[in-house]
Amino acid sequence: MEFSGVLAMLFIGAIAGWLSGKIMEGRGFGLIGNIIVGVVGAFLAGTIFPALGFGVGGGLLSSIFFATAGAVILLFLIGLIRKA
Structure with a gap:
């Protein structure tokens, strides 16, 4: 993977993590988390999502949307595990 690909992945991950923390109301883990x-x-x-038939598509906004959806699912699962 190229350096620019890693930076793009971190950028999209940061935005998706921040958005998912806002959507899940305070269940975030700080900037690095x-x-x-x-x-x-x-x-x-x-x-x-591709296994369910949803196309991830190309482009920045679709990547952020799908990464945010995946992060919300992940935060929900982490919340279930924490309650158990």
Whole structure:
């Protein structure tokens, strides 16, 4: 992976993590934690959504949208595990 690809992944992950923290109302993990949740959420969305028939598409906005959706799912699952 090229350096610019890593920077784009971190940028999209940071935005997705921040947005998912806002959507899930305070369930974020700070800046670094949100970047990690966003990157993992992007990976989660990239594997789950195509299997369900949703096209991830290309472009910055669609990447941020799907990464945010994956990060929200991840934060929801982490919240379930924390309650158990």
